[in-house]
Amino acid sequence: xxxxxxxxxxxxxxxxxxxxxxxxxxxxxxxxxxxxxxxxxxxxxxxxxxxxxxxxxxxxxxxxxxxxxxxxxxxxxxxxxxxxxxxxxxxxxxxxxxxxxxxxxxxxxxx
Amino acid sequence: xxxxxxxxxxxxxxxxxxxxxxxxxxxxxxxxxxxxxxxxxxxxxxxxxxxxxxxxxxxxxxxxxxxxxxxxxxxxxxxxxxxxxxxxxxxxxxxxxxxxxxxxxxxxxxxxxxxxx
Numbered sequence: 001x002x003x004x005x006x007x008x009x010x011x012x013x014x015x016x017x018x019x020x021x022x023x024x025x026x027x028x029x030x031x032x033x034x035x036x037x038x039x040x041x042x043x044x045x046x047x048x049x050x051x052x053x054x055x056x057x058x059x060x061x062x063x064x065x066x067x068x069x070x071x072x073x074x075x076x077x078x079x080x081x082x083x084x085x086x087x088x089x090x091x092x093x094x095x096x097x098x099x100x101x102x103x104x105x106x107x108x109x110x111x
Numbered sequence: 112x113x114x115x116x117x118x119x120x121x122x123x124x125x126x127x128x129x130x131x132x133x134x135x136x137x138x139x140x141x142x143x144x145x146x147x148x149x150x151x152x153x154x155x156x157x158x159x160x161x162x163x164x165x166x167x168x169x170x171x172x173x174x175x176x177x178x179x180x181x182x183x184x185x186x187x188x189x190x191x192x193x194x195x196x197x198x199x200x201x202x203x204x205x206x207x208x209x210x211x212x213x214x215x216x217x218x219x220x221x222x223x224x225x226x227x228x
Contacts, residue, residue, distance in 0.1 A: 001173075037213030041156075048206055048218040049148075049156065055212060092156055096213030100172045101146075101158040 002026050002095050006104035012111050019080045021107045023093035028073050030097070037096035040069055040078045043106075044089040052091075053078065085111060113137040113217045115207050120222030123197055127226070131192040133207030133219060141165070141185040144210030147192045149203035150221075157203075161210065162190065175201075197226045 003026040013019045021040075029036045040053040051060045053069035056076060066081040080087060088111055093104040119131040133145070147159040160171035160181040169181050180193040190207055204223050208215035 031213075035213070039214035041214075043156075048220055049208075049215075050218070051211070051214060051216045054214050054216075060216060090155075094156075094158075094214055099161070099170045101161070101214075103156040103158065106155040 001100055002029070002098055002102050004093055004095055004102050004104035006091075006093060006107045009107055009109055011108070013083050013109055015085065015111055016082050019083050019087075019109065021078045021091050021093075021109075023071075023076045023078070023104050025074045025076075025095055029095050030073065036072065038069075038071065038076050039094045039096065040067075041092045041094060042087075042089050043092065044086075047089075049092065080109075083109070083111065087111075113209065115209065115217060115219035117205060117207050117219045117222040120205065120224045122225045122227065124228050125198060125226055127197050128193070128195045129197065129224060131194065131205055131207075131222060131224070133190045133192075135188045135190070135207075135209070138209070140188040145181075145183060145190040146208045146210055146215055147181060147190075148206045148208055148215070148218075149201075149224075150206070151200075151203045154203075159205070160192065194224070197224075199226050202226050 005024045007022040041049040043049045052063050057069040068079045090106040114136045116134045146161045162169045162181045178196045183190045204221040206218050206221045208218045
C-alpha cells in the first residue's frame with residue numbers, strides 16, 4: 001500500500017498569513033494514464049470531509065482561490081495564501097492512483 | 112443538489128453484524144463509483160471499500176477483507192456495506208462518498224458504528 005505522510009503546521013497559524021502543508025507518498029503517484037491522483041480534503045470540526053483540490057492542483061467547485069495545490073511524483077503541497085478563521089480544521093492528502101486509496105494522517109490548522 | 116445519507120449504524124457486540132446503507136440523490140447514481148470511508152473516534156480517515164458504477168468491480172482494504180462487503184442497487188440509488196465479524200477496532204463513523212477523478216467529491220454526514228460488549 002502507498003503510505004502518505006504529512007508534515008505538521010506550526011501552531012497556531014496567524015490570521016491573514018500564508019500556510020503550507022506538505023505531503024509525501026512512499027512511491028510515485030503518476031498512474032499509467034499519465035495523471036497524478038493526489039487530492040486534498042478539509043475537515044472542519046464536526047463536519048464530514050470536503051474536497052478542496054484534485055489531481056494535484058485543480059480546485060474543486062466552490063473552493064476559494066486562496067487554496068492552491070502543487071507538486072509532482074512523490075512530493076506535494078497545499079498552500080493557503082491568507083488564512084481565514086473558517087479554515088480551521090484538519091487537512092488530509094489522499095492518493096487515488098493505486099488501490100487501496102490511502103490518506104495522510106492529517107494536519108491540524110489552528111488559529 | 113448532491114446528497115448522500117447514511118443509515119444503519121448503532122451499537123453491536125463483537126462478532127456481530129450490521130448493514131449500512133447510503134441513499135443518494137441529486138445526481139445520476141449509476142454513473143459514479145462509490146466508496147465507504149471510516150474515521151475512528153479522534154483519528155484520521157481510512158478508506159474502506161469502493162465499487163464500480165455497475166457493481167462489476169469491488170475493492171476493499173486488507174483490514175476488512177472477508178468480513179465486509181460493498182454492494183449497490185442502482186434502481187434504488189443506494190450503496191451498502193455489509194459488515195460481519197465486527198471487532199472493537201471497527202468502531203468508527205462510516206461515510207459514503209462519491210467517486211470523482213481518483214478521489215471523492217461529495218460525502219454524507221456519516222453513521223456511527225460502535226462495537227462493544
